[in-house]
Amino acid sequence: MSDFTPTEMMTVAAARALRNDDVCFVGIGAPSAACNLARLTHAPDITLIYESGTIGTKPDILPLSIGDGELCDTAVTTVPVAEMFRYWLQGGRITIGFLGGAQIDRFGNLNTTVVGDYKKPKVRLPGGGGAPEIAVSCGQIYITMAQSKRAFVETIDFVTSLGHGKGGDDRVRHGVKTQGPTLLITDLAVWKPDPVTKEFTVVSLHPGVTREQIQETVGWTVRFAAEVTETPPPTDEELAVLRDLKSRSDAAHRGQG
Amino acid sequence: MAKFQTLSEALAENLHDGDAVAFEGFTHLIPAAAAHEAIRQGRKDLTLIRMTPDIIYDQMIGMGCAKKVIFSYAGNPGVGLLRRLRDAVENGWPKPIEIEEHSHAAMANAYEAGAAGLPCAVFRGYIGAGLKAVNPNIRSVTCPFTGEELAAVPALNPDVGIIHAQKANERGDVLVEGIVGAQKEVVLASRCAVVTVEEVVSDFAGVHVNACVLPHWTIASIAVVPGGAHPSYAHGYYRRDNAAYLAWDEIAADRERFAAWMEENVMKATPEAFIGRVAGLGKEARR
Numbered sequence: 001m002s003d004f005t006p007t008e009m010m011t012v013a014a015a016r017a018l019r020n021d022d023v024c025f026v027g028i029g030a031p032s033a034a035c036n037l038a039r040l041t042h043a044p045d046i047t048l049i050y051e052s053g054t055i056g057t058k059p060d061i062l063p064l065s066i067g068d069g070e071l072c073d074t075a076v077t078t079v080p081v082a083e084m085f086r087y088w089l090q091g092g093r094i095t096i097g098f099l100g101g102a103q104i105d106r107f108g109n110l111n112t113t114v115v116g117d118y119k120k121p122k123v124r125l126p127g128g129g130g131a132p133e134i135a136v137s138c139g140q141i142y143i144t145m146a147q148s149k150r151a152f153v154e155t156i157d158f159v160t161s162l163g164h165g166k167g168g169d170d171r172v173r174h175g176v177k178t179q180g181p182t183l184l185i186t187d188l189a190v191w192k193p194d195p196v197t198k199e200f201t202v203v204s205l206h207p208g209v210t211r212e213q214i215q216e217t218v219g220w221t222v223r224f225a226a227e228v229t230e231t232p233p234p235t236d237e238e239l240a241v242l243r244d245l246k247s248r249s250d251a252a253h254r255g256q257g
Numbered sequence: 258m259a260k261f262q263t264l265s266e267a268l269a270e271n272l273h274d275g276d277a278v279a280f281e282g283f284t285h286l287i288p289a290a291a292a293h294e295a296i297r298q299g300r301k302d303l304t305l306i307r308m309t310p311d312i313i314y315d316q317m318i319g320m321g322c323a324k325k326v327i328f329s330y331a332g333n334p335g336v337g338l339l340r341r342l343r344d345a346v347e348n349g350w351p352k353p354i355e356i357e358e359h360s361h362a363a364m365a366n367a368y369e370a371g372a373a374g375l376p377c378a379v380f381r382g383y384i385g386a387g388l389k390a391v392n393p394n395i396r397s398v399t400c401p402f403t404g405e406e407l408a409a410v411p412a413l414n415p416d417v418g419i420i421h422a423q424k425a426n427e428r429g430d431v432l433v434e435g436i437v438g439a440q441k442e443v444v445l446a447s448r449c450a451v452v453t454v455e456e457v458v459s460d461f462a463g464v465h466v467n468a469c470v471l472p473h474w475t476i477a478s479i480a481v482v483p484g485g486a487h488p489s490y491a492h493g494y495y496r497r498d499n500a501a502y503l504a505w506d507e508i509a510a511d512r513e514r515f516a517a518w519m520e521e522n523v524m525k526a527t528p529e530a531f532i533g534r535v536a537g538l539g540k541e542a543r544r
Contacts, residue, residue: 054436067285067438078436132360132388159387253499
């Protein structure tokens with residue numbers, strides 16, 4: 001087994017969670033890498049949708065943006081963005097939506113809007129884009145994020161997209177019928193929401209990661225599942241496919257492709 | 258009825274200080290040459306509308322053209338934050354700007370409502386999200402049939418809608434192919450529409466009748482600007498210049514470097530410069 005980085009472990013763990021019959025709303029970054037890794041390994045028929053309107057796309061390199069030409073060239077069809085959000089997302093056609101953010105709380109609520117006060121922000125972030133509706137319209141949400149005390153906070157500064165709200169059946173009280181965040185995959189662990197409280201709980205530690213490391217990078221008191229397993233390390237094939245994809249993409253984005 | 262004009266004439270005639278304008282394009286076909294022309298013409302107090310403000314609004318905000326931005330995602334896609342927009346929001350440089358923030362679904366629906374002549378857009382949105390508390394233009398309506406509470410936002414009807422497209426025919430009909438974004442909605446929602454195109458052809462021979470064609474009578478003005486979407490791309494003509502998006506992050510990080518870049522590449526340049534900028538980007542493969 002070769003050495004691997006925490007980010008590679010996160011991407012591989014996210015890819016493994018995807019199934020061949022999933023229809024995924026893909027975001028740029030780790031989600032895009034995970035979805036395409038799944039497509040190039042165990043889930044060749046997975047449907048990838050990017051919010052630019054490209055449906056069933058099979059890019060040879062990871063796109064830099066959600067609308068690179070590569071995505072349209074290899075898509076089954078490309079639709080206008082209004083249609084994308086009305087028929088395909090709001091219409092309930094998407095099984096998995098990937099989200100991440102600058103801040104997350106224990107219930108998987110996410111902030112990509114501002115750090116600090118909305119009207120006088122310390123840091124103005126890009127904003128929600130598709131996330132507010134992805135969070136409630138996709139069948140399930142997978143979240144990928146690197147753990148840090150700055151990101152994993154007791155209270156997020158702004159709720160860009162709803163996770164499990166205040167916990168328990170809060171999503172149902174909001175009238176939402178979808179499951180919301182069912183999986184949180186980080187650079188250190190895999191988390192799942194507690195069936196009752198909906199608080200994210202560590203179910204699996206990546207190889208070599210300790211419980212102390214988890215707590216040191218999280219701003220609330222972390223709960224661990226009754227039985228915590230070890231995430232299987234990336235296989236040689238997973239790593240080779242991922243690295244090949246990354247190096248092809250980096251070269252292309254810098255104009256050497 | 259579409260008039261063929263130079264880009265300079267088309268903008269001088271249609272875009273005025275204080276207008277609400279949408280330079281739209283969803284990653285593909287972003288009307289960069291038109292935005293640069295607006296900056297050169299010194300337009301002020303604009304309300305800039307766009308789902309993804311991207312580099313061209315970063316440039317317009319940094320050059321002091323904007324008084325307000327209506328948007329749903331203000332980032333440099335795949336690269337990071339928009340540094341000139343941040344400087345305006347966080348520090349009021351070069352001047353403070355007002356922001357009206359939505360989600361993509363809201364903006365797309367609001368353009369569609371504008372095109373449809375409706376006063377507002379209704380959709381299932383913003384559930385449990387914080388934006389409705391800070392944006393008074395996000396409200397709700399109750400479905401008269403089911404009782405479900407739905408989000409409502411006002412229709413978007415820009416004074417001017419500006420897009421880039423692949424081609425116009427000699428009559429002024431415009432063909433858009435590939436990722437079409439919200440281009441059709443913006444043209445039909447706007448009081449007047451200006452389109453820059455890669456080329457004019459005698460007819461759209463070989464194009465399927467269901468392709469996205471905007472009839473000439475929906476458009477005020479057409480200007481031919483080859484390469485006019487750079488650093489975004491025109492499907493069938495040239496690839497996205499991802500290196501330029503990566504480079505912008507460094508250029509925009511520093512006020513002086515930004516000002517020098519704008520002086521050299523926008524203020525002293527002309528629309529003819531764009532063809533050279535896409536020369537090395539080959540031909541985007543066509544299906």
